Amino acid sequence: MxxxxxxxxxxxxxxxxxxxxxxxxxxxxxxxxxxxxxxxxxxxxxxxxxxxxxxxxxxxxxxxxxxxxxxxxxxxxxxxxxxxxxxxxxxxRRAELVPMDERTVGEVADETSEDDTEWQVERVRRAIQQLPDGYRVVLSLYLLEGYDHAEIAEVLEITESTSKSQYSRAKKKLLEIMKAPQFAG
Incomplete structure (x- = not known):
């Protein structure tokens, strides 16, 4: 071949x-x-x-x-x-992924709405920077770099379900950060 x-x-x-x-x-x-x-x-x-x-x-x-x-x-x-x-x-830096229970995959609902599309890019970037390393790395690799969960699992030496869990938790944490009163503006 x-x-x-x-x-x-x-x-x-x-x-x-x-x-x-x-x-x-x-x-x-x-x-x-x-x-x-x-x-x-x-x-x-x-x-x-x-x-x-x-x-x-x-x-x-x-x-x-x-x-x-x-x-x-x-x-x-x-x-x-x-x-x-x-x-x-x-x-x-000895950053460790946040330990996750394998059962949490899929338990966090996707909380995005049409209002989310109005967020400014700079605010989102600042919010991503506030995520813990494990969350930020998985979110960045998945959303910004285009890796799938299998590739992320291989690169980070974690399971695919852990990658999915980290991504789900990262999205939830990102929304919490964006909605926090001290983050407004």
């Missing part, structure tokens, strides 16, 4: 990086750093830590560029490295 290959629009820059061209590395960094920094921020919730994680992720990507097989976009490959580096940083 033939392996399909993805032709990345930046393949010429990637090829130059593989040959040791430092200008090409900087060019690739400029192309992807802002988006990857946003991923780091959503997961680590700490500006300085996100900067460190981003730098470490790019160093790792450049060192391991020979493992990029163009089976998906370079951005997807790099994002996986960034997500893993961000999660490693969180683990180093």
């Amino acid at each position: 033939e392996t399909l290959s993805y032709q990345d629009v930046n393949h010429h820059v990637i090829d130059r990086c593989r040959s040791g061209d430092h200008r090409a590395q900087y060019e690739l960094y400029k192309l992807y750093s802002k988006a990857m920094f946003n991923v780091c921020m959503r997961i680590t919730n700490d500006y300085a830590e996100a900067q460190d994680v981003l730098q470490e992720a790019f160093v790792s990507a450049f060192k391991n560029l020979n493992t990029y097989k163009a089976e998906a976009s370079f951005g997807s490959w790099l994002k996986r490295i960034v997500v893993n580096a961000s999660l490693t940083a969180i683990r180093k």
Whole structure:
């Protein structure tokens, strides 16, 4: 069976990086750093830590560029490295997922309404930052990064039902934060 290959629009820059061209590395960094920094921020919730994680992720990507097989976009490959580096940083902080009873999956009703669509993006972003690490990571990976619960379970080394529980609890906690009087405005 033939392996399909993805032709990345930046393949010429990637090829130059593989040959040791430092200008090409900087060019690739400029192309992807802002988006990857946003991923780091959503997961680590700490500006300085996100900067460190981003730098470490790019160093790792450049060192391991020979493992990029163009089976998906370079951005997807790099994002996986960034997500893993961000999660490693969180683990180093000894952040633990909130323990959940497996029976709680599905017990929390989806409390969104049409009024929820009027929330401002900045308020939601601030509310997400207030979530405990475990909730924020699962919510970010699921909603913002597009991972499914099976992928989250694999990356975080938890069960799929724990991922679903964390996500459900994160949504509920997020709504509580958004509705709190001290959070208004």
